Amino acid sequence: MTVDITADAPAEPTGPRADIGTSGDLDADMVAALCHASTRRGFDPFVDIDWDAPENLLDDNDPRWQLDPDIAPLAMTEWYVRQPLERRIEMGRWITANILKVTLQFEMMLIRGVIHYAGTLPNGSVVFRYLLHELTDECHHIQMFQELVNRTGDDVPGMRRGSRVLGPILGFIGGYANIFLFIGVLCGEQPLHFQQTLQHRGAAAVPPLLNMITAIHLAEEARHIAFANNYLAQRVSAVGRFRRTLYALAFPIYLRWLIGEMIAPPRAFARQFGIPRRVFKAAYWRSASSRQMLAESAADVRRVAEDLGLYTVWSRCVWRLLGIDGRLPRYRGEPDRSQRLARVDEFRAVVWGRTAAAAIMAGVALAATPVGLRIIAVAAAGTAVWVSYHVLRGRHGGVVGNQPFEWPRLVVWVVVCVAMIPAGGLIGLALVVFMILALAEFMPTI
Template identity: 75%
Template sequence: MTTVSDADDGLSEDLYIDRVEALSRATVRRSFDPYVDIDWEAPENALDRNDPRWQLDPESSPLGATDWYAEQPMQRRIDIGRWVTANTLKVTLQFEMMLIRGVVHYAGKMPNGSRVFRYLLHELTDECNHIQMFQEFINRTGEDVPGMRRGSRVIGPILGFIGGYANFILFMGVLCGEQPLHFQQTLQHRGAAHVPPLLNKVTYIHLAEEARHIAFADDHLAERVKSASRLKRAWYAFLFPFFLRWLIGEMIGPPRSFAREFGVPRRVFKAAYWRSAESRRMMAESAADVRRVAEDLGLRMAGTRWIWRVLGIEGRLPRYRGEPDRSPMSTRTTEMRTVAAWRLVPVAIMAGVALLVAPDGVKIIACAAAGAGVWAAYHVLRDRRGGVVGNQPFEWPRLFVWVAVCVAMIPAGGLIGLALVVFMIWALAEYMPTI
């Protein structure tokens, strides 16, 4: 199913209901039960911890595309791939638990006879089956993975509950969480021979049923945006890229505890998530279908497109869901460099403010540059000492340097200098993977 663009006045009420009913009928006609449709005890579905097919695919995994990963021994590549695969499924089931909270709350407010209520309950049944299916798979890998980062595990249930009241944001979350995972699992199925058969069966079920959920989210957002005021549209347009960037990071990027467990150097971890040109291309491409929907809804306004660029999720608009990227590699590389250059924009803005507003603007800029230099020098020295991994124990010296630079900047350059040094450090982090 496709979504009519906002420029065409979205979906009519009757067409929207017809599509909801069609999705309900499709769910009844073809749905899956993971404990009926998958023979978990079949010999071909056994998960071998030493199966070389666990290795990460460089076409779909940012870490798998790094030289560091390619240089690791075979068994280590297998162990890393098995852990990442299990953790991705754990993140997915945690995300679906979060959505269930919001959908249950939203459905409970619907009137008797609502056709949307019926579809939503079908969707909840699908999601519960997916949670059971993914957890069963994780249990059979033998990996004790955490899933989402700690902060997301804390705030996720709260956001799910709030989504029951703000249903536009709830289904924006559905779209921003499901589409990047849909993109990654689609790439996996294009190389189906290179992953364990059980993983293909699990993700096949998920892809088939999530396609319905994504279609409903597209249509529901198109229906809701018709009646939204200009202020609400501007608010939704502002939130959209932040939701998408957060959920891409959760769905595709492992938590930093993974880096410590496998000794991934900080430089490699940062490059893979998301500072190298190849990883940025993957991130931008995983956001392509959501960009298309946001464009159709009129939620990629001229005033908010810079946010998409700064967050690294700007790119082409596919003609249809899942359209492969056929643009020349040179064009993709240029786009990634443009994204990195946007880190320098706030530095230039704050430097301009210092020169225009403060009588000692040159001094403020010089002090901020010195402070950022101290911060960068600390990271260079730390990197030369070696042993820097993606999630090493808490660094008190690093905190001391950060506080010292910021505190010194207030008397030296005031609040303008403080803002300038923060943006300078942010820009340096783009070019120094150890920061």
Template identity: 45%
Template sequence: MARLTAIADYETELRTLSEGSVNVHLDPFADIDWDSAEMVIDPKDPRWILPASDPLAGTDWYRNLPQDRQIEVGLWRWANVAKVGLQFEAILIRGMMQWVMTLPNQSAEFRYSLHEVTEECNHIQMFQELVNRMDQPAPGMSPVMRAASPAISFLAAYFPMIFFIGILAGEEPIDHVQKSAIRSDANLPPVLKRIFQIHIAEEARHISYAHKFLTENLKSAGRVRRLALGLALPIAMRWLADVIMSTPPEFRRTFDVPRKALRQAFWKSPQSQQLMRDFFPDVRQLGDELGLRNNRTLWLWRLLKIDGPTSRYRSEPNEYRRSPAVA
């Protein structure tokens, strides 16, 4: 009876998410007035200077650039972040469609997954429209990742648990960066701020779905499978955070960026390592709740430098977070 109740509760949660997608959904061409004066992209606008939440902003190289060059770098960087975002959404859509075609009739997962795919298609249109209007030659992910992405999507039908872990690993860093920029009252260009608002609102449902899916499907997992997933969780987080947040080779060549600056920005300095840790308090909390972060797997979180405190509730701001109790 308890198991039947749990299944019913899970299906009720999925129906609630589906109803949310029906009742509150946003369209990139109806909810963004792209042609209004406020939304015009000015390549000399100082609001394109990177906020403190971006790893590049803390480098000596970026801080010492003249303002016009900081704006140039910021415009290219934001365009590339958007391009990476839409490429990740495309991987998610392809993988989700591979997986849902294996589901039985009457599956509540089928319906909500298709709602999510619909929303992700809108996000791709939104991000690509931004990239087009920014008129920057941003390629997005690295050439290797772009080439490998179809194979990654194909595996979703066979390894759905790993796939949903990967969804979280891609969505959490983007969500964190966007929320940090909004919360810090950074003087963002209006078009960027509006896109963040739309994306944050809908990604909340997608992240919630990934949490619920992992929680439900782990109930039947045996000890060996749990250990494997417990090890996969931090590896996926660290790997995909780097894929999502790092810059492609074209960035270094375009702006003649010193390798030292890239190392400082992307996870070799204490400041950038802390930024990496700050991406994942919600995932660490989920790992604790699911028993995937335990004495047999915590060493890997520390080795990958993504250990740290957990959040008390979804998206708890860093400044509100309690430090771990000292024994």
């Protein structure tokens, strides 16, 4: 079954209409056009997709589940390339399912804030009508993504535990802080839009059902992004300097958090598939190629922040600090035409840096205290306890993707650090932490 996604949604506005004035009202004509487009070209996942059609059946051994180096940072590592085909397929299917799970969890957060905001709008508001169209779209997306996750058979967790707890709270608060809400909408929708656009440029390399689902999502999310852009263009222009400063900070912080959730799998994935710690860390986000992908995922949001006057000289320091600064595209979805970086394997600078830090702390212990050798010995013993736990854990089986929190691992950390304080004070505590972090890069699990 073929789904027609050639929606005639209006072109994305680049700023407020000239005839709106300074009242801060949204462009009613643009919102009405979005309502018309939503009514004329909407999708129901259980009507427009024939889930049981032969071409839409999912094969666990389909080689098209493999990760694409243009989209997935892990696929750029030599470790991934050396894995057997079956293993690469299994990892690709897991990551694909987890990205969809993260997306539907994000859309649940979005719904909490948008439905509350819609309830504050006056009677006769065309914005109310559009927001309900958008919520309908999001509910369909949640159904669609969850159905595909179910059909993959992978029990993926989606977002990390902290985000699953904090996200709904932020969504509720967004119902009162509307500008923050729509900044969050853009920071969540645009990076995913970027990733799925890259996927469709190589559409033959993914299962047909996945391609159909993401095509529907791209068509409808384009309307949502257009509305959020227009909303922020109207509202941000009317606020004072202090609030603009807060919004300028919110953009990079929200964006970095959501990119990390959507593109980087949780550490449980690395434990389940036995990915070496240094490989996982290099893929997310220490290698030059992965950092370039991180920055490119943020390109469209940087353009929006620039148009809003929130991509200022001082705020760029925050973007740069979070690793999401870079070029400003001329239009949404403009591809990066710069030369691609070669595939990388491992990023060793971190290991050497942590080893040097441990050596410096050992020197401080010897120079500043009369019991420096004892402090070093106790720190080495504590590190050995930590290493022994992880080696045994690796031999007897690590955790799987959706397992509850691993309390024994936390207990080992706490016991080692607490025992170090009476033996070596703060110097000893710092020494054992740096020793553990240096050796952690060589552990088989994370």
